[in-house]
Amino acid sequence: MIDGLFHGTAQWYARYRPGIADAVTDAIRAAVPGHGGRLLDLGCGTGQVAAALPEFTDVVGIDPDADMLTAARHALAAAPDRRRVRLLHGPAETVPLPEGWTPDLVTACRSFHWMNGPAVLHRLTKLPGRFTMALMGDGTVWTAAEPWAVAVRGLIQRFLGERRRAGGGHFDVAERPFTEELAAAGFTEVAASYLPVSRSWTPERVRGYLYSTSYSAPALYGDRLPEFERELAATLADHSTDGVLTEAVTWELILARHEAP
Ligand SMILES: C[S@@+](CC[C@H](N)C(=O)[O-])C[C@H]1O[C@@H](n2cnc3c(N)ncnc32)[C@H](O)[C@@H]1O
Numbered sequence: 001m002i003d004g005l006f007h008g009t010a011q012w013y014a015r016y017r018p019g020i021a022d023a024v025t026d027a028i029r030a031a032v033p034g035h036g037g038r039l040l041d042l043g044c045g046t047g048q049v050a051a052a053l054p055e056f057t058d059v060v061g062i063d064p065d066a067d068m069l070t071a072a073r074h075a076l077a078a079a080p081d082r083r084r085v086r087l088l089h090g091p092a093e094t095v096p097l098p099e100g101w102t103p104d105l106v107t108a109c110r111s112f113h114w115m116n117g118p119a120v121l122h123r124l125t126k127l128p129g130r131f132t133m134a135l136m137g138d139g140t141v142w143t144a145a146e147p148w149a150v151a152v153r154g155l156i157q158r159f160l161g162e163r164r165r166a167g168g169g170h171f172d173v174a175e176r177p178f179t180e181e182l183a184a185a186g187f188t189e190v191a192a193s194y195l196p197v198s199r200s201w202t203p204e205r206v207r208g209y210l211y212s213t214s215y216s217a218p219a220l221y222g223d224r225l226p227e228f229e230r231e232l233a234a235t236l237a238d239h240s241t242d243g244v245l246t247e248a249v250t251w252e253l254i255l256a257r258h259e260a261p
Helices: 010-016 022-031 048-052 066-076 117-125 147-160 178-184 203-210 218-239
Strands: 038-042 058-063 084-089 105-109 130-137 188-201 245-259
Touching: 010 066, 010 203, 022 130, 022 188, 022 245, 038 048, 048 058, 048 066, 048 105, 058 066, 066 084, 117 178, 130 178, 147 203, 147 218, 178 188, 178 245, 188 203, 203 218
Parallel strands: 038 058, 038 105, 058 084, 105 130
Antiparallel strands: 130 245, 188 245
């Protein structure tokens, strides 16, 4: 894992990261036989997937960022008594699952691109039984096409360099589509769908969102953070209408199945 990938972002993440679209959770529900059961959430972050799928009453979440897990514990604490949530600290490639436990649904939301995909998928295919796999993500302000987002990306690049940061390192787009990785690992019924949603932002929410990301975490700016904040506020004011910025977002959802031979 990249050093300091989400360092200092968990509280911003918990407060400002948009939730998972209903269209995505509806499509996942429709794909899981029997609806509900055991959920394995890889790169669970602050617990958004488990929170959005409450009918999964036995949850194992995995994440290597201890602050993210603390936020997830807090967010999921209000879960009904009948729900069991276990949060495991470490990377999805290696953290041992609870003895004898197998999932009905495995999710990786906005997180699979941080993992060694083949290693994680290979591990999953060794599990007994059958499960549905759901990989999903909603893009980022870094990749959005709206003029305000392009201006914000330019501003970040002016402060942090052209390449997209990822904590202490940089992010490079995966060479192989996740659909191909799943098929190569032996998953079947691999299918991608694209679900459009629109979002409205305020400048304050854009700032909070940016501080939840690995490419614009507050720590990356060091003592230039106040200067960045001033320029960000001016950029967003220039681009907003009545204090609102809109964004057309497309969620990608990849569903697949695995059944032990
Ligand atoms: C953008 S957040 C997504 C959190 C959550 N799934 C959501 O959608 O809100 C990415 C998460 O992946 C985690 N992550 C990074 N590398 C990982 C790995 N090798 N195994 C498991 N999780 C990882 C990060 O710590 C971070 O919490």
